[in-house]
Amino acid sequence: MADPHAGRRQVLYVIACGSPLARHVGRLVELAQQDGWDVCVVTTPDGAKFVDRVALARQTGHPVRTYYKNPGDPDVLPPADAMIVCPVTVNTVNKWAAGITDTLALGLLFEGQGRGLPVVAVPYTNAAMAAHPAFRAGLARLAEWGTTVVFGEHVFPLHAPGAGERHLHTFPWEAALDALRDRQRVTTAA
Numbered sequence: 001m002a003d004p005h006a007g008r009r010q011v012l013y014v015i016a017c018g019s020p021l022a023r024h025v026g027r028l029v030e031l032a033q034q035d036g037w038d039v040c041v042v043t044t045p046d047g048a049k050f051v052d053r054v055a056l057a058r059q060t061g062h063p064v065r066t067y068y069k070n071p072g073d074p075d076v077l078p079p080a081d082a083m084i085v086c087p088v089t090v091n092t093v094n095k096w097a098a099g100i101t102d103t104l105a106l107g108l109l110f111e112g113q114g115r116g117l118p119v120v121a122v123p124y125t126n127a128a129m130a131a132h133p134a135f136r137a138g139l140a141r142l143a144e145w146g147t148t149v150v151f152g153e154h155v156f157p158l159h160a161p162g163a164g165e166r167h168l169h170t171f172p173w174e175a176a177l178d179a180l181r182d183r184q185r186v187t188t189a190a
Contacts, residue, residue: 012037015085018046021124040077087124097138118183122150127158
């Protein structure tokens with residue numbers, strides 16, 4: 001039987017949550033495209049408030065999805081081969097770790113994990129939010145379940161509440177792709 005994926009580029013879903021950092025998710029799209037990925041952008045409902053849907057659709061060649069499709073409607077995105085959720089918020093981490101799939105983004109992450117896809121999560125939050133035990137436990141649970149979590153002072157220093165806007169320009173977008181490459185090397189070697 002022929003491989004249905006033969007002859008197509010691998011598809012990366014970039015999932016952006018409700019953070020000011022999401023305004024710049026096009027940078028991650030650009031870096032992924034330079035790596036040869038066919039990129040699709042999905043946002044949480046709050047993430048949609050920050051992104052330029054038209055610019056991202058033009059950049060990727062795919063519509064930006066936020067909501068579940070209606071029953072019977074065709075899928076407008078090709079199936080994912082990998083996922084990066086960046087920025088991922090405290091809210092999304094906590095819901096994801098608790099098993100809640102009330103958004104398209106969370107549903108796709110659940111399915112991606114269930115299919116064994118490489119999934120990378122890169123939180124962007126302030127020091128006070130990051131200190132909450134539920135968030136820390138959620139990150140640990142996601143990592144335990146196979147998600148590659150890219151987080152900590154070694155990745156990007158946490159900022160004080162209300163100071164996130166001042167640090168957007170220094171965010172290391174390439175860290176998400178580096179983690180995905182590392183994950184793929186480990187999977188390929190196994």
